Amino acid sequence: MQSPHEQQQTLSGKEQWVVLKRLLSYLKPHKAMIAFALFLLGLSVLGQVAGPILIKKFIDDYLTPGNFPTGPITTLAIAFIVIQILHVFVTYVQLLKFQEIALKIIQQMRIDVFTKVQRLGMRYFDRTPAGSIVSRVTNDTEAIKEMFVDVLAGFLQAAFLIIGIYIAMFTLNPKLAAIALILLPLLFLIIRTYRKYSAEFYQDLRERLSQLNAKIAESISGMSMIQAFRQEERFEQEFAEINGKHYRAGMRNIKLDGLLLRPAVDLVYAAAIILLLSYFGIASFDHAIEVGVVYAFVTYIDRFFEPIGHVMMRLSIFQQAIVAASRVFRLLDEPDMEPAQREQNNASIADGKIEFQDVTFSYDGKTDVLKNISFTANAGETVALVGHTGSGKSSIINLLMRFYEYERGNIVIDGVSLKAYPKSELRKKIGLVLQDPFLFYGDIESNIRLHAPDMTAEEVKAAAEFVRANEFIEKLPDGYLEKVTERGSTFSSGQRQLIAFARTIATKPKILVLDEATANIDTETEVAIQESLEKMRRGRTTIVIAHRLSTIQDAEQILVLHKGEIVERGTHQELLAQRGLYHKMYLLQNNILEDDVI
Numbered sequence: 211m212q213s214p215h216e217q218q219q220t221l222s223g224k225e226q227w228v229v230l231k232r233l234l235s236y237l238k239p240h241k242a243m244i245a246f247a248l249f250l251l252g253l254s255v256l257g258q259v260a261g262p263i264l265i266k267k268f269i270d271d272y273l274t275p276g277n278f279p280t281g282p283i284t285t286l287a288i289a290f291i292v293i294q295i296l297h298v299f300v301t302y303v304q305l306l307k308f309q310e311i312a313l314k315i316i317q318q319m320r321i322d323v324f325t326k327v328q329r330l331g332m333r334y335f336d337r338t339p340a341g342s343i344v345s346r347v348t349n350d351t352e353a354i355k356e357m358f359v360d361v362l363a364g365f366l367q368a369a370f371l372i373i374g375i376y377i378a379m380f381t382l383n384p385k386l387a388a389i390a391l392i393l394l395p396l397l398f399l400i401i402r403t404y405r406k407y408s409a410e411f412y413q414d415l416r417e418r419l420s421q422l423n424a425k426i427a428e429s430i431s432g433m434s435m436i437q438a439f440r441q442e443e444r445f446e447q448e449f450a451e452i453n454g455k456h457y458r459a460g461m462r463n464i465k466l467d468g469l470l471l472r473p474a475v476d477l478v479y480a481a482a483i484i485l486l487l488s489y490f491g492i493a494s495f496d497h498a499i500e501v502g503v504v505y506a507f508v509t510y511i512d513r514f515f516e517p518i519g520h521v522m523m524r525l526s527i528f529q530q531a532i533v534a535a536s537r538v539f540r541l542l543d544e545p546d547m548e549p550a551q552r553e554q555n556n557a558s559i560a561d562g563k564i565e566f567q568d569v570t571f572s573y574d575g576k577t578d579v580l581k582n583i584s585f586t587a588n589a590g591e592t593v594a595l596v597g598h599t600g601s602g603k604s605s606i607i608n609l610l611m612r613f614y615e616y617e618r619g620n621i622v623i624d625g626v627s628l629k630a631y632p633k634s635e636l637r638k639k640i641g642l643v644l645q646d647p648f649l650f651y652g653d654i655e656s657n658i659r660l661h662a663p664d665m666t667a668e669e670v671k672a673a674a675e676f677v678r679a680n681e682f683i684e685k686l687p688d689g690y691l692e693k694v695t696e697r698g699s700t701f702s703s704g705q706r707q708l709i710a711f712a713r714t715i716a717t718k719p720k721i722l723v724l725d726e727a728t729a730n731i732d733t734e735t736e737v738a739i740q741e742s743l744e745k746m747r748r749g750r751t752t753i754v755i756a757h758r759l760s761t762i763q764d765a766e767q768i769l770v771l772h773k774g775e776i777v778e779r780g781t782h783q784e785l786l787a788q789r790g791l792y793h794k795m796y797l798l799q800n801n802i803l804e805d806d807v808i
Contacts, residue, residue: 221409221536229536233354236315243311250304251363251370257297259374262509264290266382270502305363312358319538320351326542332613333573334546340431341424346541349419350534357531361524368517375510382503386489390511396478397518401525404470408529411463416533418456425449467526475522479515486511549615554630559639561589561624562720562751564610569619571609579605581774583619585767592752594762596792597771603755605774607723610753612636623721641719645726647710649698654683655690657698658712665716673716676745679708715746722752759796768792 221229237244268286324347335343379387429436429445436445486507490499564587571580580602587593595603608614609621612628621628628636649657658670670690674680682705686692698706714722724743740761746752756762763782770778770785770792778790785792 221413221533223405225536226405226409226532229532229539232539233357233531233535236319237311239318240311240314243307247304247307247311248366250300250307251367254297254301254304255367255370255374257293257300258371258513259378260293261290262506262513263378264293265509266500266502266506268502269505270500308363309359312355312362315358316351316355319354320347323347323351323538323541326544329547330544331546331548331615332608334544336573339424339428341422341427342420343541344427345420345423346538349423350416350538353416353527353530353534354538356527357535361528361531364517364521364524365528368521371517372514375514379507379510382506386486386507389485389489390482390514393478393482393514397475400470400474400478400522404466404522404525405529407470408463408466408526409533411459411466412526412529412533415456415459415463416530416537418452418459420537421452422449422456425452463526470522472522475515475518479511482511482515483508549612549629551612551631551633552627552629553632554626557626557631558635559623559631559720562639563587563589563624564593564721564751564753565622566606567620567622569609569616569621571605571614571616571618573605573614579774580609583774583776585769585776585779587751587753587767589751590747590749591766592747592754592762592764594754594756594765594768595771596756596759596762596768596795600773601771602774603771604725606771607642607725607753607755610723611640611642638717639719640721640723641714641717642723643707643710643714643725647698647706649694649701649706649709651696652694653688653691654686654694654709657694657709658690658716660713662717669716670712673712674708676715677708677711679705679712682708711746720750722746722750724752725755726757759792759799770795 264286268283271282327343327347376387376390379390425445425448429449436442490504490507493499566583566585569580569583570578571583572578583602583606585593595606597603609616610628612633623631655667655670658673659665667690671680674683674690683690683692694701698709701709754762754765759782762768766781767779768782768785769776770790772791778785778788778792780788786796
């Protein structure tokens with residue numbers, strides 16, 4: 211399901227034109243190529259218009275029994291053949307150029323969308339399903355590509371051909387050509403009616419497709435839980451329901467296409483032929499009618515409706531592209547970006563002293579999850595955050611990492627506001643290890659290095675040895691070049707965590723942020739890694755989220771959070787002596803009676 215923020219109302223006619231103008235703005239960098247393609251298109255149309263005129267001249271001037279002037283007829287035949295051959299060649303090059311332009315535009319648009327996604331704030335990802343975002347980058351841009359590939363060239367060709375045909379018809383018979391102008395308002399009426407109703411239908415169809423992608427993405431990412439809790443049937447039913455809605459939305463589009471596209475145009479075409487033949491039939495009572503003129507007009511009417519028919523059939527592609535483009539542009543215009551920095555010149559983290567000064571924060575702007583948080587972590591100290599689920603521990607880390615913007619209070623590092631540091635300085639000097647580490651597709655070395663160009667293979671190995679990850683890495687068949695599949699699924703939780711430790715240490719940060727970083731490591735490995743953690747913390751300010759209190763007893767300061775507030779603070783012994791919330795948590799975790807505590 212999409213969030214209310216993601217749901218979109220049906221586009222009005224004015225909004226569709228705005229979207230179309232913005233789409234066409236992507237043509238600007240390709241002006242020279244477009245001009246060349248249009249020139250070729252004009253030549254192609256000229257060839258289509260010239261053919262019937264040559265045949266008309268042959269019929270009216272030379273198709274006479276007993277009279278066969280070889281010279282003029284040969285000239286006409288050669289001219290006709292040359293025109294047709296040139297027409298085929300020019301049409302091929304012209305279509306090739308339009309295809310090239312379209313692919314370049316979609317390539318740039320996909321880069322724009324992907325770049326935008328990388329810059330969006332975490333709030334956007336909190337409320338938007340991953341499958342919906344994937345749908346914008348893939349399905350919606352693909353629909354736009356079809357418009358540029360099929361529709362744009364088709365529309366331009368139809369416009370050029372219609373103008374050329376009317377010029378030729380006015381040359382042959384101005385009166386009949388003027389009568390044929392009646393066709394244009396009828397066709398515009400059909401197009402307008404189709405555009406009015408199809409916008410709503412295609413909007414619904416794209417939304418249903420987005421929901422399908424979201425459901426598929428959720429199912430794949432949570433497959434282990436689905437199977438563990440036997441939720442397969444429920445997910446199948448939910449998917450079938452969304453798929454059924456997608457089918458019904460598609461059928462509405464098919465019915466509309468079947469009524470207003472080709473059948474309606476064919477009806478107008480039949481009326482045009484009847485009108486044309488009726489005119490020549492009535493005119494024949496007064497004077498002789500040239501057969502060549504009749505042939506030329508019938509051919510032009512046929513060629514007039516051929517591109518019109520193609521345009522009408524492509525209207526569905528055009529309408530889908532407009533709806534898809536509106537969704538893509540909505541993502542490109544998304545204002546919820548990652549927090550911006552007000553950078554100060556030469557601002558750098560030297561000592562790593564952290565101060566939270568009356569910080570209050572809310573994810574939704576309504577409910578405060580942090581309330582007047584104030585504490586100081588001096589350089590080289592370890593500050594531990596403890597508390598029940600939902601107490602605000604992760605929110606403090608999210609703000610320190612600048613994943614979310616805060617408006618009330620301030621966070622200061624080495625006397626400078628967190629907002630004043632360049633983002634690159636924060637990412638370089640603050641190392642983060644999460645409880646559930648993320649590994650990228652590639653190999654172990656690339657996951658530790660993270661493509662840092664100045665990091666050598668020796669530094670990668672040294673970081674792994676520091677956290678004792680080398681003990682299992684060197685036993686692998688390919689060592690540090692061992693392949694890492696999606697999310698590191700072939701490694702154990704503890705191995706993934708060790709790689710994440712090595713990744714963090716390799717950057718030599720001044721500040722460490724550990725979110726229960728040893729939770730997924732077995733007891734034997736944890737004992738060994740605590741020695742490495744102790745070395746890691748030397749000379750570095752460390753913020754630790756701890757669920758097991760035994761891992762943070764040596765912290766210089768422990769903050770106990772409850773409902774977004776710091777309710778207790780002190781060392782391990784000081785907090786036990788207070789006999790408050792920390793004391794109760796300690797008793798529960800160690801399964802001891804209160805009287806046993808000294």
